[in-house]
Amino acid sequence: MTDNPKDIKSSDRAPKAQRGQVVQKPDGVDAIGAKITVNIDGQDIKVPMGTTILEAARKFGIRIPTLCHHDDLCVAGVCRVCVVEIEGQRALQASCAYPITSPLKIKTHTPQVRRARRHIIDLLLSKHYGECYTCFRNNNCELQSLAKEYGVDFFRFGHPEKPMYEKDNSSYAVVRDMNKCVLCRRCVRTCIDLQEVGVLEAAHRSSDTRIETFLDKPLSDVVCINCGQCINRCPTGALTANDPTDEVWAAIDDPTKHVTIQTAPSPRAGIGECFGLEPGTPMTFEMNTALRRCGFDKVFDTNFTADLTIIEEGTELLLRLYKALVEKDETVALPQFTSCSPGWVKFMEHFYPEMLPNMSSAKSPQQMFGALIKTFYAEQQGIDPSNIVSVALMPCSAKKFECNRPEMTDSGFKDVDYGLTTREMAKMISEAGIHLPDMPKSDFDAPFGTATGSGVIFGATGGVMEAALRSVIELVCGVRAEDLFEHANIIPVRGFEGTRLVELPIENVGPVPDVFKKLVPNWDWLKGATLKVGVCHGTANAKKVLDDIKNGGEFSKCHFIEFMACPGGCLGGGGQPIPTTPEIRAARAEAIYAEDRSYGVRKSHENPVIWELYEKFLTDGPCGHISHKLLHTQYTARGKYI
Amino acid sequence: MLVSNRNRLDRELDVLIDKCGRQRTALMPILQAVQRKYGFIRNFAMQKIADALSIHPVEVHGVVTFYSFLSEKPRGRFIIRLCRTISCEMAGKDRVAAQLETELGIKFGETTVDKRFTLEWANCMGLCDQGPAMLVNDTHYTRVTPQRVLEILEECRSRLSPHAMQGAEEEHLV
Structure with missing residues (x-):
């Protein structure tokens, strides 16, 4: 195709933007993984055929903002935050969903792209109700960082002043606040593709679209397994864990209560991330000190009952x-x-x-420990089990559901009173004015002591x-x-x-x-x-x-x-x-091993x-x-x- | 033998699923058949269909809520859809709408108490040259006037013989 009027054939008389894209043959197209050279922001990059523009850009250190894209999930291309300009194409393209099959000239921050992104973020905010100060994801919110990064200084398309949906507090584990939902569908892809549980899906159409459970029932009534993977992938605060920190503080502040905490192995490998440390920095012994300073009377190691689980x-x-x-x-x-x-x-x-x-039939280590604390431990220490408040620090939202199961009362009391997640523990530690990495190291409390590597x-x-x-x-x-x-x-x-x-x-x-x-x-x-x-x-x-x-x-x-x-x-x-990616999980695993x-x-x-x-x-x-x-x-x- | 309505639906779904197949692509034909027969898709049917096609009930729910012609809740025996796009608007759809509302005593988006009529807005159905256009179940009416509204409603009512209506009510009560 050429711009020379002499060469224009009848089929070429359409406006330039509507003419078909010229597809040039990439080198060695028959070979699997043939390489194609693309030009991103003036930089020539050779990538295997089929690589998306986003992957190609990331590989060479060019940042394209994303929202609906997640490394663990399939491509959706619904939020359009990652749009880029491709030379010769009329419309902007979502880079996360554009596989490179021909040599392209891509620009990632032209005025058109910047304006489009800004408008997209403004549009997302026009349906996003919620005060950042009171949000659990404050300072860890992808929408918030995008708004900052792209200079949102006023609500161009308005901002909801009243909540539109009721918060779903029905589940012991997961709280859904659809007012904060930006319809990125990460939770849908997590629930349906990654976990194959199938609790959340987009329902209704167009501007009425919202993420719903089956028949829009409360989360406690559907087949939710409480795994909380959707929480980890939600870019905003629409999905959070059911947070019992206030109750735990109340128990700590009550002098008649003996508050014990058992800590699972994974939070130690992860909690450092909440304090700005690299993923995979183990904080086991620093955390013990921090928990005691928060006011917990005894700090136990869930690994002890992990060992017991192995035997049972x-x-x-x-x-x-x-x-x-x-x-x-x-x-x-x-x-x-x-x-x-x-x-x-x-x-x-x-x-x-x-x-x-x-x-x-063996219980999980958390519940075994709960049953032992209110029987064996209470007996040994001469404490009335009704005065023991047993807290469990877990990497898990389903543990909150588990400790509330009606059958988990074999000690004669609720075996485990509260399940805390790593994120909630980090919040409590910060609330106590403690910077975790600065803590001196200390060991677990008797009588259970330190467990084994197997735990x-x-x-x-x-x-x-x-x-x-x-x-x-x-x-x-x-x-x-x-x-x-x-x-x-x-x-x-x-x-x-x-x-x-x-x-x-x-x-x-x-x-x-x-x-x-x-x-x-x-x-x-x-x-x-x-x-x-x-x-x-x-x-x-x-x-x-x-x-x-x-x-x-x-x-x-x-x-x-x-x-x-x-x-x-x-x-x-x-x-x-939050966040979680395969790399972060590998780093945590390394810390554990x-x-x-x-x-x-x-x-x-x-x-x-x-x-x-x-x-x-x-x-x-x-x-x-x-x-x-x-x-x-x-x-x-x-x-x-x- | 006394057969509960759920068992009957269950068996009918089995037949339908065998006929349409168990691939995801069979979802739409199955849903349309259920919608045609019962006027809505009950939640047991959604779960059963999901099970048969190895998808999740919530995905079926997503599809049913997406399409206007599929419904989760019982609607009227006759669903009247009036076009609200610009050419029908200019051809006088407002008067038709007002006539429909007065005649049936309901607003758009509602169903009459006797479950005979449902009023809904529709967007363009490609009959712009003959507006106002209206759809009653699967039949389209063009150049509708307030006067014709009366005739059309009368025609619908006459099709509901006491016997036919009995059957319909039974189905909806299931």
Whole structure:
């Protein structure tokens, strides 16, 4: 095509902007991943064919603002904040949704682009009700930063002065305030694509569009599993966790109350991010000091009950295997599923109620600890359990739901009174005037003390399985885990692939440890067997595994499968600091594994306090009568029809 | 044998789903068939369809709320849609609208108490040269005048023989 009037053919008489785009052949188009040269802001960049303009720009350090785009989610291209100008094209293009297939000349900040962006942000603000000061996301809000970055100085298209929708406070875990929603649909893509739970979707049309649950029911009435992944990805404060900090402060301020807090492994790896530290900076011991200074009477380590979970859940598995293999009982449900992740538990109750017998009956570490604090600990310390307020610091929003389950009252009281997320804890710490990184280090409180490395890795996907395998190898095979895996790091179960399968042949068996003697006479029946285990994170992957089991696929041959509701395991939980990306989660995982390496005792069954507990309190041993009463639970088949 | 209405709907949906297939693309034909038969899509049907097509009920809800011709709630036996775009406006749609409202005793967006008529606004239906244009269920009427409104409504009423109306009411009460 040319501008020379002589060369213009009849088809070219259309206005220039309406003529078809000239497609030039990229070099080596037949080769997979052929490279194309694009010019962005005068810089020539060679990228593989199919790369989006946004990816290409990011790779070379050119910043294009985004709002609806998220690294974990599929492309949507709905917010249009990332528009760029492409030479020869009439309209601006959304760079996140424009795959490069021909050499292009792109400009990212021409006057036209800047004006369009400014107007788009103004339009978003014209429907965004809410005062930034009172918002949980103040200073951590993507809309707020965009407004700042693009110089919004007045509300060109107006600003709502009154709320239009009622806040949905019905759920224990997630609060929805649709007044702050900018319809970026990240929560929709999270709920439907990433987690495959399907609670949120855009409903109605055009300017009436809003994000709704099925039939616009309150969140507590739909199939929400409370994983909180939508909270982590919401760019504004439309989705937040149900915040009990005021109640926790009230308990701290009440001198008659003995307030204990248990802290899970993942918040330690993440909380630094709320204080401006790099992702993956562990804050375990600084946080202990900070929590005491906030006013908590005792700081405990949830990893202690993580170790206890390994013993209880592991014993349950061995008993199931014994029944299936030796007693030939065909009613035994195998594979056994882990039950530590409350989001996963509710997912099962809703979507696969017929497979609930496969769930381990062991409670999650949080609830085990809750039951122990108000029984064992209260008894030992001579405190009236009704005066104990048990708080749990978790990376998780589903834990808030879990601690409010009606069946979680085995101590005679509400086992865990409040679940706090990492973000809420960071808020409380700041409220107490504490800058976390400056805190001196201090250890956890007696009688539970510091747990083992096995407890710590519960925070990462594959961690429960690794901890279980370390103990199984030693208790059953009678060899040291270090003999089979270097430094007892069971690398095959680690990583971020959605599903993993690991086989562990049991070549030799050792003597039965004393605690198991009541349950099984010997391990000979396991000799020569191959223990097959699976690891899975994110409920979308869980769905694949469960369907595979139903169809008799390779996962149906497993004996034990670890499931975590959140991508990356607890470290990517719905209560962790915002934002979350694959890189941030990998950094947190690294922090968790580093902490594991630094521990002297790294296997659950070597935790001396566990055996002390079995000696003094849970006297009839793992899976015995007392532990069944306090440490195990049952599930409710909820179904997905509402 | 006494069959509950839900069981009946359940069985009808099974037949419909077998006919239309279990791909996502079958969603629209299934919804349209249910809408045609019952006048609205009840939430049990949405969940059942979602289940059969391996999608989420909330996605079906999204589709049903998106399209004007699909409805979550029972509407009238006759849905009257009057065009409100510019050529019909200029051809005198206001008088037609006023006549409809007085005659039925309801405003646009409402349904008569006896569940016979629903009034709705529609945007252009491509009959701009013959405005005002109006749609009653699937039949279109052009050059509608207030006088013709009476005739059209009478025609609708006459189509509702006592027997036919009984059936319709039963369906809506399900």
